[in-house]
Each structure stands twice: as C-alpha cells, then as structure tokens.
Amino acid sequence: MELIAEHPVLDLSYFKREERVWFTFDGVAMEGFKGAPIAAALHANGVRVYRETPNMKRPRGFFCAIGKCSSCFMVVDGIPNVRTCVTPLAAGMKVETQRGKGRALIAPIISE
Amino acid sequence: MTDISTDILVVGGGAAGLSAAAEAASCGADVLIVEGDLRLGGQLVKQTHKFFGSRDEYAGTRGYKIADILLDEIRENEGKVKALTNTTVTGYYIEDKTFTAMRGEDSCARIKARRTIVATGASERLIPFPNNDLPGVYGAGAVQTLMNVYGVTPGRRVLMVGAGNIGLIVSYQMTQAGVEVAAVVEAMPKIGGYWVHAAKIRRLGIPILLRHSVKEALGERVVEGAVIMELDDKFNPTGLERTIECDVICLAVGLSPTTEILSHAGCRMRYVPELCGSVAERDRTMRTSNPDFWSAGDAMGIEEASAAMVEGRIAGLCAADSLGLPAKMEKLDEYWARLNRLRAGEVGAKIRSGIGKVSRDEWEV
Numbered sequence: 001m002e003l004i005a006e007h008p009v010l011d012l013s014y015f016k017r018e019e020r021v022w023f024t025f026d027g028v029a030m031e032g033f034k035g036a037p038i039a040a041a042l043h044a045n046g047v048r049v050y051r052e053t054p055n056m057k058r059p060r061g062f063f064c065a066i067g068k069c070s071s072c073f074m075v076v077d078g079i080p081n082v083r084t085c086v087t088p089l090a091a092g093m094k095v096e097t098q099r100g101k102g103r104a105l106i107a108p109i110i111s112e
Numbered sequence: 113m114t115d116i117s118t119d120i121l122v123v124g125g126g127a128a129g130l131s132a133a134a135e136a137a138s139c140g141a142d143v144l145i146v147e148g149d150l151r152l153g154g155q156l157v158k159q160t161h162k163f164f165g166s167r168d169e170y171a172g173t174r175g176y177k178i179a180d181i182l183l184d185e186i187r188e189n190e191g192k193v194k195a196l197t198n199t200t201v202t203g204y205y206i207e208d209k210t211f212t213a214m215r216g217e218d219s220c221a222r223i224k225a226r227r228t229i230v231a232t233g234a235s236e237r238l239i240p241f242p243n244n245d246l247p248g249v250y251g252a253g254a255v256q257t258l259m260n261v262y263g264v265t266p267g268r269r270v271l272m273v274g275a276g277n278i279g280l281i282v283s284y285q286m287t288q289a290g291v292e293v294a295a296v297v298e299a300m301p302k303i304g305g306y307w308v309h310a311a312k313i314r315r316l317g318i319p320i321l322l323r324h325s326v327k328e329a330l331g332e333r334v335v336e337g338a339v340i341m342e343l344d345d346k347f348n349p350t351g352l353e354r355t356i357e358c359d360v361i362c363l364a365v366g367l368s369p370t371t372e373i374l375s376h377a378g379c380r381m382r383y384v385p386e387l388c389g390s391v392a393e394r395d396r397t398m399r400t401s402n403p404d405f406w407s408a409g410d411a412m413g414i415e416e417a418s419a420a421m422v423e424g425r426i427a428g429l430c431a432a433d434s435l436g437l438p439a440k441m442e443k444l445d446e447y448w449a450r451l452n453r454l455r456a457g458e459v460g461a462k463i464r465s466g467i468g469k470v471s472r473d474e475w476e477v
Contacts, residue, residue, distance in 0.1 A: 002265040004289050009160040009174065015263030033262075037150065040262040048247040048334045059333045061247025065254035067148050067200060068235055071245075082217050085254075086198060088150055 001031070001044040021091035038084040038095055039065070039072045050074050050084060051098035074098045114221045118144035118194075120431050121211065121225035123201045123373055126154020127417040128409025128424035129231030130182040135428030136229075137189035139439040145195040146213055146223070151261070152195055153179035154233060156417060158256035160285055164306075168450050169418035176260070178417075196221075204228075204376035209404070211373075227404055227431040230374050231424060234367035234388075234410035239273070242328040248335025252282045252364035259289040267360035271338045272296040275320050277305035279364030283313050286362075294356050297324040297340050299347060326361060327353060335359055367414045374411070377402045386466025387413025393470045396448070397430035398423055401475055406431050413470075415463055422450050 004015070019034040025047055032041025039062050042050065049059040050072045063071035067086035076082040077094050080102020084095070120136050122129045125147035133143045151157060159175020170178045186193045199215040201223070211223040236251035238244060250258075250266065252274070258264045270291055272283045275298035283293045296313065301323055303310045310320060323343045330337035338361050342352040368389040375381060379392040379400035391413050392400040399406050406427040409420035426447045433439035455463050 004259060004263045004265055006290075007160075007263075008288050010176070010260065010263075012263065014176070015261070017263065035150070036262050040258060040264050043258060043266075044262075044264045050247070058245055059247055060245060061334070062250060062258070063254060064236060064251050065257040066235070076217075079217060085257075086149060087217060088198070 002046060003044055021089065023089060023091070023093040023095055025095045026097055032089045034090060035088045037065075038074070038076065038082075038087050038089050038093065040085075041089045042084070042095070049097065052100070054100040073102070075102055080104060114219075115224075116144065116221055117224040118142055119226050119435060120144070120428075121146065121223060121228045122231055122428075123211075123228065124154065124231035124233055124409075124411070125149075125152040125195060125197070126231060126233050126409065126420070127156050127178075127182075128233070128411070128420040128427075129154070129229070130156075130179070130186065131421040131424030132229045132231055132406075132408055132428035132431070133193050134182060134185040134189070135425045136432040137186065137192035137428075139429065139432035139437045141192065141432045141435060141437055143193045144223070144225070145193065146199050146201050147195060147197045148200040150198050152183060152197060155253065155256075156182075158253070158260045159281075159417075160260055160288060161281055163418060165416070165418040165454055166450065169421055169454070171418075175417065178421075182421075201373060204373050206376065206378055225404075227406070227434060228373075228377070229424075229427045229431055230371075230377075230405060230407040230411055231409045231420075231427075232370040232373060232411045234369050234414055236363065237366040237368055238363060239326070239365050241326045243331065243335075244329060246329050246331050246335050247333070248331065248359055249329055249361045249363065252278050252362050255360070255362050256282055256285065259291070260285060265289060265291060266362075267291060267358070269294050269358045270360040270362050271326070271340070271356050271358045272362045272364060273326055274298060274364035274366070275300075275303045275305060275310065275322070276364060276366070277309060278367075279362075280305040280309035280313060282362065282364060283318060284309065284316075287313070287316055287318075293318045294358050295340075296320045297326065298322050299325045299343055301345070329361055330355070335361055367410065369411050369413060371411055374400060374405065374407060377405050379405055379407075382470050384413065384466045384469050386462045387415075387470070389414075391470055393472050395472050395475065397433075397444070398427040399430060399434075401472075403475070413463070413466055416454070419451060419454050419463075422447050422454070426451075
C-alpha cells in the first residue's frame, strides 16, 4: 500500500491505523484501515478513478476531501452517490465505480 | 429523523468552532458542535508546522497539537459540549428557526438552537485549464488530509500550483512525507507566502517558478504530467512552455469563505475582495445582522488560524452572554487587542481594510 512509513514530525500512531479490514473495489479484494475514509483506502491501494461522469464519461477521483465537491461519489453496498472522502471504511464493504448518476436501490414508497 | 435542541449550536469543529465551543461552555452554555468530517479539528489536524504569531495563539506549537489543546479544554467543561462528527448541516429554515443535518449518508436530524455560531471555514478554489477534472488534480487541503491525517502518500511527484503560504507549506509537508515536489508555479511576479516558508523549500532545491501557471494537465484517465507556461506582466502567455512529469497537480490557489448557512439565516452579506468572497456584516461581538447568529474564522473572511481562534473566542463569549449566562465580558477588550496585534503592520493591511468594510457599530432595528 502507498502509505507513509516514516515521518519527521508525526508519530505513526497519529494515523490511527488500528484495525486492518478487507473490502472489495469492483470485485477486487483490498485492504484498508477501519474508520478511515473509503477514498483514502482506495488511494492507498493505487486506485485513482472513482466514478465516470454521466454525459461525457470523464473519469473523476479524489478532490476536496471534505465532502463538498461530489468528485468522489461511488456506489457503496449498492447505494450510489456516497461521498467516499467522508464515509468511514468498514469490513466487507462492497465499493464500486459509479457510472453516471447511479441507481438507488430504494423501493418505491407505497402510500398507506 | 431525530430532533435535537441545544443552547448554542456551533456549525463546524475547526479552529474557530472549537474555540467558540470552549469559550461558550466555560460560561456555562450547553454547546453542540456539528462537524462534517470524521474528526474534529478542521485544518489544524493537518498542520505539522509550528505556528507564528503570539504565544496567546500558541505560536511555536505545531498545528495538530493546538487541536489537542482545544479538545482538552473542551473536555474540561465536562458534559457541556457535545459533538456530532460525520454530520453536515445542510440548511437553515428561517421560518421555523430549524436546521437540517445529514449524518453519514442515510440519517437525518432537525436541530433547534437558541443561538448559533457559524464556523464553517472555507473551501478551495479551482483554476480553469484543460483536463483540470482528471484524477490527480487535487486541492492542497485534500493532499494534506491524505498524507497528514491518514498517512497515505498522495503521489510520487507533484506539481504545486500557487506560492502563497498554503502552497509553500504543503510543498514542504510533502517532502516530509517522502513525496517529490517537481516545482512550485506562481502566476504572480512575487512569492505570496512568508519568506521563511519559501526559504525552506528552496533549500531543498525545489524551484519556485514565478510568472508561471498550468496550461493543461496531461493524461487519459489520470494525471501523467502537466504543461506549464510562462506569463508576462499582464498574465498573458509568452509562448515559453515546458512539460513537467508528475502524477499529482496540487492546487493552492486560494480559498473562499463557506457562507451558505449565513445566507439561509438572512444575514446581510457583502462581497469583499480582501476577505476573498461574500461575507457577513458583523459587529464587535462577531454577531451578524440576524441577532441569533454569530460567526467566526474563515467563514467571515480568509485569514490565519490564529485569528480564527480569537474570533471564535469572541463569538462563544458573546453568544453565551446573550443567553444571560455569566460571561466575563471584560475579556472582549483583551480578545480585540489580540486580534489587532495579529492584524498589525503591513501583512495585516489587506485584512484590516476588508474588515473595515463589513464592521458595524450597531444594527438598525
């Protein structure tokens, strides 16, 4: 993984790399740290492209890291448009490249 | 949907918000901090360098340690401050005096507060060039988050755009993280940041190319390089270009205040170039034209974290005072003396001029 192995100022414990968990990216098993953002885990695994824009099919990836810009939207456990830069990684998560606007798995609301 | 109510809501748990929360809690207020990120501390937790300024604002202490100091202070006021992280305030409905917030991606809350302190900070600016949407074109704050909060290497070789303080500091931080900085380009004819930061990266042999900017990012799916170009006095290309091999183009081209919530609350706003955007009019207590709303930090104009912390103190103190709590209002003069020291001299001239345009002695009823 593309992780910082030594740092002149920060103690490595600062990065809170406490629990390694497995997740999948487009079906490929990857390792990351529980509780850190999904986007950071992907970046550490060398993944740069997180979604594809609806019309021009442009690749998009990490950008603002504060949940504001929508560049890192992905499909996580079937839910599209997840802000992966501020969503913590959990064991067994299924992370997928989002193509276009994504399709929600929410059942239609039936009036009572 | 959950309903939450609090004496004082602090929107944003960075330098200004934590200071505001600590101050208000010390007066006896019940405070709720709502923070969009996974951790409290805002930009402070990403700063590995020692701060300047005066000792009152922790000069000589590294930024990430200042966050710890503020969090310890908050914990001392046991039970007074609650914090929701990974929660974004999405709006304020003035007719109901109610905030909406989103926790994670799938749960929502309504928040009612007697007083609100908006400490939402800023967001990064982008500059236009072909392929600026390619993965690998990152904001400087995002690069800091990756490497200084989560310990992830942002790339192998980086082109930094902007030689203001952020561009210079983040360039140095990247070398600390073992990342090569190919060059720093700056469109202006002079370095915008402090000389000491520039000297640190020049000593490492990193070129700072003034009157240079990015012409385009190269690459099909991700950044594989950048074409940089020389500019003349009127910022037009001279025709001199070269290609830099890099996998990250880091943008440190300025910040804009984040003010949506203030706008929702009907606070009177004004565009002030010196403060880098549209900001709220404020009185000496950091109150806005909406008497229930205070604001502090970069949301009120782009400045340094040291000033944000003092503004936060003022807002926290005065919001608590407005609730009839025992706030030591004599501290207000001391806080203003600190702000005036931070904004003194030539470097503070721009800020002083900007703040002069939005300061109010009183509000018409």
